[in-house]
Amino acid sequence: MTPLRSDDWYAGSSRNAYIHRAWMRRGAPSSAFEGRPQIAIANTASDLTPCNVHLTEVARSVRDGVHEAGGVPLELPVVSLGETQVRPTAMLWRNMAAMATEEMLRANPIDGVVLLGGCDKTIPSLLMAAASVDLPALVVPGGPMLTGTFRGKPLGCGTDVWRLSEEVRAGTISAEDFSRSESATVRSKGHCNTMGTASTMGLLAEALGMVIPGTAGTPAPDSRLLEAAHGAGRLAVELVREERRPSQVLTRASFHNAIVALAAIGGSTNAVVHLLALAGRLGVDLRLDDVDTIGSRVPLLVDLQPAGRFLMDDLFRAGGLLAVLREVQDLLDPSALTVTGRPLVEHLDGAQVWDREVIRAREAPLLDEGGIAVLRGNLAPDGCVIKPAAASPHLLHHRGRAVVFDSIEDFHARVDDPELDVDADSVMVLRGCGPKGYPGMPEVANMPLPTKLLEQGVRDVVRVCDGRMSGTAYGTVVLHVAPEAAAGGPLALVRDGDWIELDVPGRRLTLDVPEAQLAAREPSARAAAAYAAPTRGWERLYVDHVRQADTGADLDFLVGASGHRVTRESH
Structure with missing residues (x-):
């Protein structure tokens, strides 16, 4: 060796060497430092x-x-x-x-x-x-x-939280029942x-x-x-x-x-x-x-x-x-x-499936295509992703008018406004949630639906965001839009009423606005006002150096830095 x-x-x-050994010895034998x-x-x-x-x-x-x-x-x-x-x-x-x-x-x-x-x-x-x-x-x-179980039924940590919280807002379960499930979740x-x-x-x-x-x-x-x-x-x-x-x-x-x-x-x-x-x-x-x-x-x-x-x-x-x-x-x-x-x-030779309900056979899958789809288009020139397995099949090819939120705070302030111009065919757009804009790319892309839609029985609409969503979440949610709005991406130019087309089979996400008209637009001032602007510490370093989601959102000076190096000896 x-x-x-x-x-x-x-x-x-x-x-x-004496100092290093002596301070680490603390009862250890000499052999602890010998090979x-x-x-x-x-x-x-x-x-x-x-x-x-x-x-x-x-x-x-x-x-x-x-x-x-x-x-x-x-x-x-x-x-x-x-x-x-x-x-x-x-x-x-x-x-x-x-x-x-x-x-x-x-x-x-x-x-x-x-x-x-x-x-x-x-x-x-x-x-x-x-x-x-x-x-x-x-x-x-x-x-x-x-x-865990609640009322005899298993609870999925995270997934059932999203589901039950929507049912509370829809009025189909009580807030008291929702609270009772809390201790059973974990x-x-x-x-x-x-x-x-x-x-x-x-x-x-x-x-x-x-x-x-x-x-x-x-x-x-x-x-x-x-x-x-x-x-x-x-x-x-x-x-x-x-x-x-x-x-x-x-x-x-x-x-x-x-x-x-x-x-x-x-x-x-x-x-x-x-x-x-x-x-x-x-x-x-x-x-x-x-x-x-x-x-x-x-x-x-x-x-x-x-x-x-x-x-x-x-x-x-x-x-x-x-x-x-x-x-x-x-x-x-x-x-x-x-x-x-x-x-x-x-x-893999000795691996066996003991329950074909949980792990399906290759010839009888849950879905023929389970992978994450990467979409591109004029709304996401550098790409975005969607998880078709967690989406509603009828929405995987959809065209609807944009309902735009300039920040997560803006979303929370307006989503339940009865006057919000939104219906089951709308495309909800949330920007300012990418690596730089928030900062940190939070898990907010699976936006809760407006109460008035929940009361109508709607449980999914197309949502588009430069942020992420929890892996436990579900819905027809387009994520990781790159470049993000705060990095000059086209998401910053979308306006209420714009037509957006989602075509997952065709791997496209398109903003149906003429190119010349889009080029003449200014980025949303309200969105820009909400972008992160840290002045010190880790957040400042992060915002100054973080890359976009399509490359992993790492810091630019850490990419390709692999290699073993011994630190200089102290003197």
Whole structure:
């Protein structure tokens, strides 16, 4: 084995080596600093990230595995982003969390790292950090919560919140009943139990090859998650000794497989932004159109909310991700490796489907085409996305008049105004919610419908936004419009009454306004007045340097920054 990176801190008899060893010893034997891989456990556990609280317990199992394999485990708390807690949106800090973790891994005597994440932005930020440092690394996803029930029926975390809140506004259930369901929604430790962003990113981390195959999707309270965490600790030591790095696993082939998996599981649209950002860190040539080219014709096989009926613990008992991927094995790139050193496809041989209601057969899919569609047109020159599996089929080709909101505050102020000129054929447009405009690209694109439409029995209309929506949400929602309004995109020029045509089969989003007339328009002054204008701190850095959604909304100076570098010695 080649010398360890940590030897630069601990080996030798110099004063600096003495200081490094002495301050870390604290009862440890001398052998702890003599050729034993130093394994960081990057832990996003936090009481303010409720979906990740249990990762402290998971870390203990990782620690045991590292010890057993002859390594030295070192728990490293890292920035934790609670999707339901932080304001204005957790996405504002994904890049900061990635940058902070990257810098701590660079700065410390670390040879390898086990990444513990769960809630939406934690796994993407950890993967981005690991890719940029390129130290031996693997992920242990924290896993979904168990299914709660209310009045005898299962509750999908997130999805049923959106559904029930609309029913309250429509007057079909009482506010009291809505409140009673609250304590049943979150039954156990773990992240959302729908196919939201947290579930999606845990599964895609495995499809990318960065998780021990068969681990992702294990429910958080399941003892098998602790068993997998122990195995991850052991494997981390092996990764260091064999010098197996993320750059060897996270290749174009692995991104291809992740996109196939995203379609087959009916995953979150947010995964598109995270995959593009991760690829950018590695210098992998992945583009927005690849999401459509590779994934759009993949059948949707997993019958989970929000696109279907079941929940994450159902997927786990039905066979999990490996069983799903075996159904579409012919669509996978067989050259993609995993952290085990073996190709992903080699781990599919023993996978079986135990419930064909949850995981459909290839010849009997939930939908023939489950992938995320990428649309272009004069309203989205650089692209936008829609999840057809979560949309209303009758709206996938639709033409309607625009009802425009200049900010999320404007939307909240006017959406329930009885005088709002909106009907079931309208196209609701919300701007100022992109990476720069908000800032941080919040999950507000799945706008609640006007009360007067709900009272008429309407449950979906076409919505268009430069922001994102929760992976647990549903509806005919066009997202991630690029360029965003705040970056000079055409969305800033739309006016009430303009005709907008959505053509998902044709992959088009068109503003039916003559080009000359559009060129003569000035961007909305009301929208511009609401755009973010931070003067200091992270928000200022973010707004000045964030890229657009079609490239992953990373900071421009972090793209392509992959590479292992030892920090200068202190003197």
